[in-house]
Amino acid sequence: MGGKKVYRVLIGKPGLDGHDRGAKCIARALRDSGFEVVYTGIRRTPEEIAMAAIQEDVDVVGLSSLSGAHMELFTEVVEALKKHNAEDIPVIGGGIIPEEDIEELKKRGVKKVFTPGTPMEEIIKTFRELCEK
């Protein structure tokens, strides 16, 4: 083989939000860029997402929420990973997220937050950089 390592990432939809257009598009774009992608489907609890990330041994977790519940839910995913000694898996997120929440989310351990209109290339680049770390 000797080729590049294949990175594994998880795309998760925590909470009750059913808007999965963005999550699915990103999952597919990542696959097209050579990532292995686990997509959780909608309406998962933070605990379910953290457990899936650990069991699937992923390099990065990407979360999507458009219902305004990102503060609670993104934070809980970070905490659930910590609880299971998997805080080395970086968490990033995206959705309808106001500027002021982004700072707070970063303080709580979310590495990066994307808002609507972000070019796909930039998102993929972030996944790759975090995987390489």
Place this chain on the structure above:
Amino acid sequence: MSVDPRYKEWEDKVLSKVLARFPERKKEFKTSGGLELPRLAIPDEIDDNYMEKLGFPGQYPYTRGVQPTMYRSRFWTMRQYAGFATAKETNERYRYLLEQGQTGLSVAFDLPTQIGYDSDHPMSKGEVGKVGVAIDSLADMEILFDQIPLDKVSTSMTINSPAAVLLAMYVAVGEKQGVPREKLRGTIQNDILKEYVARGTYIFPPRPSLRIITNIFEWCSKNTPLFNTISISGYHIREAGSTAVQEVAFTLANGCTYVQTAIDAGLDVDVFGKRLSFFFNATTDIIEEVAKFRAARRMWAKIMKNRFGAKDKKACMLRFHTQTAGHTLTAQQIDNNVVRVALQALAAVLGGTQSLHTNSKDEALTLPTEDSVRTALRTQQIIAYESGVANSIDVLGGSYLVEQLTDKIEEEATNLMEKIDEMGGVIAAIEAGFIQRQIEDSAYEYQRQIETKDRIIVGVNEFQSKESVKVPILKIDKEVENRQVKRLKEIKNNRDNTKVEKTLKALEDAAKGNENLMDYIVEAVKEYATIGEICGVLRGVFGEYRD
């Protein structure tokens, strides 16, 4: 020039009856320069082809509109979708909107309500009051409609899996206000099939869900005859990424499934068929959208008449609500969204919509503020009162381009519907993942076009500018959830819990059998059984769907 006999016949038999009952807004309609505007422009010669494809408004196949006078008698209903935090805050927003000239209500429920969880359920954490108002029991619903007379307004409720519960609560609030059931006007979305492919607020598997929907059709025809029992929705399918053709095809295919299920249950298509309504998206691609609305009307008329044997003309009419396209709003240069919404709203009006929601410019960032909601409503009012497009009917009808596109959309959507039929119908197509895949492919292609600049989005991938505008944010703070949970506790302590349990047990037994569930749900609701308790009983009997 002599008047065409078929036009004359329409004037005598269709138009005159309606004019007698609903006079037009003005004696005569003129352009701003004083030129007279005809009610309906028609070709010099009316041939069989014209009659078959277009006909006259209010006449089969309704391509040119469902009413013979359209907006000359009454504008579309201006209905802004709203709801946030608790019933109290939302009630205040409704009364504000009604004061501003809005003509109908549209309730946005939060996700726990839409998925049948009480506010204190573990899955509700963080979601209470966020995308809509939190409703746990009748007590919340009473506050939601406080000082809003239900015999005067029509209310649309975006509720699907638990539609029966919210309808029961609405009926109960009406009773408390002294408004009899048969006078209540409104719409419940009640369209579960699109939830499995696009919107995600399903609870039960498809088959029991269809039973509840059929129960609602039957119960409403006897109890709330003015209520639209369903709003068969393409809106969310389009938001999830579909094309216009797919939106029409999947929506009408879903419609066929509901109609067939109800007919199989022994209901009369000419009775329940009149209370079906639709809900479509309006994007900025004006001409395609106008063609889409016209094609959908013609297709549904033919389907109801030819496939299902409907004889009542009202059962053949596709009446629809429109919302402007949320997915086209940008977080960049948000003032541009006002322009997008105006174009989209114009498309809906040119397409003959019965009611309209215009999005607010800030919705790619936050829940809309009061100011931005007002501008969105004003956009509709400007189209209605200033643009003049509401003074004649189907003003783009007869345009070579619009007619060609209308035909094309009908043809392609019909082909796609046939494909679904060949697969064994919508449920089989959902189970095979066919519809979901079609939507995903279109969404991905759309995104690819943006990335490669095949599709320009002003302010996003072209004409960007450095901005540092502070957008006012409407935030639902954590206190809302705490307050709602506390309130729920109080309600549970203050009601007659023995009676609650009795009504829930009766509902459970009914769900296990074949009875209509509506009366049981109404009884439970009146005892202040919560939405979580009622849906919990049904979850126990019907099981849960998971994608």
